[in-house]
Amino acid sequence: MKTIYPIAVIPGDGIGGEVITEGIKCLNALSDLHGGLKFEFTMFPWGSDYFLKNGFMMPADGLTILKDFQAVYLGAVGDPRVPDDVTLHGLLLPIKMGFDLYVGLRPAYLHDGVSSVLAGMSPGDIDLVVIRENTEGEYSNVGGIVGHADQALAVQSSVFTRKGVKRIIEYAFEYARKNGRGKVTSLTKSNAQRYGMVLWDQIFREVSSKFTDIRHESKLIDAACMDAVRSPGNYDVIVASNLFADILSDLTAGITGGMGLAPGGSFNPDDKTVPGLFDPVHGSAPDIAGKGLANPIAAILTAKMMLDFLGEFKAAAILSGAVRKQLAEKKIRTRDLGGASKTCDAGDDIVRILREVN
Numbered sequence: 221m222k223t224i225y226p227i228a229v230i231p232g233d234g235i236g237g238e239v240i241t242e243g244i245k246c247l248n249a250l251s252d253l254h255g256g257l258k259f260e261f262t263m264f265p266w267g268s269d270y271f272l273k274n275g276f277m278m279p280a281d282g283l284t285i286l287k288d289f290q291a292v293y294l295g296a297v298g299d300p301r302v303p304d305d306v307t308l309h310g311l312l313l314p315i316k317m318g319f320d321l322y323v324g325l326r327p328a329y330l331h332d333g334v335s336s337v338l339a340g341m342s343p344g345d346i347d348l349v350v351i352r353e354n355t356e357g358e359y360s361n362v363g364g365i366v367g368h369a370d371q372a373l374a375v376q377s378s379v380f381t382r383k384g385v386k387r388i389i390e391y392a393f394e395y396a397r398k399n400g401r402g403k404v405t406s407l408t409k410s411n412a413q414r415y416g417m418v419l420w421d422q423i424f425r426e427v428s429s430k431f432t433d434i435r436h437e438s439k440l441i442d443a444a445c446m447d448a449v450r451s452p453g454n455y456d457v458i459v460a461s462n463l464f465a466d467i468l469s470d471l472t473a474g475i476t477g478g479m480g481l482a483p484g485g486s487f488n489p490d491d492k493t494v495p496g497l498f499d500p501v502h503g504s505a506p507d508i509a510g511k512g513l514a515n516p517i518a519a520i521l522t523a524k525m526m527l528d529f530l531g532e533f534k535a536a537a538i539l540s541g542a543v544r545k546q547l548a549e550k551k552i553r554t555r556d557l558g559g560a561s562k563t564c565d566a567g568d569d570i571v572r573i574l575r576e577v578n
Contacts (some may be wrong), residue, residue: 236295
């Protein structure tokens with residue numbers, strides 16, 4: 221008897237539809253080949269085109285609609301015709317904050333067959349996870365703009381609550397313990413930001429004292445960025461605020477093969493009644509949209525993270541293994557990895573490997 225998972229699919233903008241198509245292709249192949257699970261995908265045309273037609277990125281009852289699904293699989297959001305703050309605050313942030321998906325998980329791993337821009341790096345030398353606080357901090361949208369022209373004044377405030385900071389730091393330590401990782405690094409800028417970041421540091425000290433089996437350290441975000449390039453092997457689990465983790469996860473993607481290999485997921489580990497949101501770290505890449513040049517592996521690895529979220533760990537491991545084998549073979553590679561293969565070719569090749577290991 222198969223377990224059926226209803227999945228909401230939002231292809232979104234730019235290359236989103238192209239990469240999500242390949243992820244769905246791989247998920248369906250897993251279902252066909254290995255049994256025990258089935259996916260029911262429901263497509264939603266929300267995004268920038270939807271905004272240009274209707275004046276909003278998703279309908280007012282969008283969260284009510286999505287709540288009936290076990291996960292949301294999203295391609296990308298962003299369009300040069302729509303201001304970036306509109307796309308972000310019209311779709312991504314309402315889903316994350318509306319469902320309280322406070323954990324943002326962004327692993328970065330240097331795969332066999334992939335070269336790092338850093339000299340001397342071998343497969344596995346970079347193996348870290350960025351854990352992002354998703355629902356408050358610098359993306360709280362508190363403030364406003366008054367006046368205009370030379371008289372314009374903008375105030376942008378960050379929000380840090382004890383509850384919000386404590387739960388993400390506790391999750392980081394629990395994640396490290398559960399996954400056999402030995403160190404948690406906290407990133408702030410408390411020498412300059414004296415309130416929210418200082419509170420974060422205080423709570424990090426409190427929480428770390430309860431996890432004596434896990435090493436811990438605190439770093440300033442600017443020094444951390446330098447160290448991520450100079451000595452990435454010193455990092456294991458990184459926990460940071462909404463903005464800092466967002467920035468650092470782009471950097472760690474850049475040193476492990478690029479944005480085309482960077483998966484991401486957002487979820488609430490305390491509330492199983494709400495869906496998780498799974499979208500690759502990369503954006504909509506409008507410059508290459510529709511050309512078949514996008515690397516779908518980030519979206520496929522994101523599908524692997526979705527399987528983990530659903531508790532389908534065996535299927536997740538099979539899919540991850542197929543991606544690793546495909547990268548190691550160095551045969552079918554998209555342009556970002558030095559090849560000339562199309563987006564669909566990369567997806568087809570991973571399906572081929574899935575069939576071979578069946």
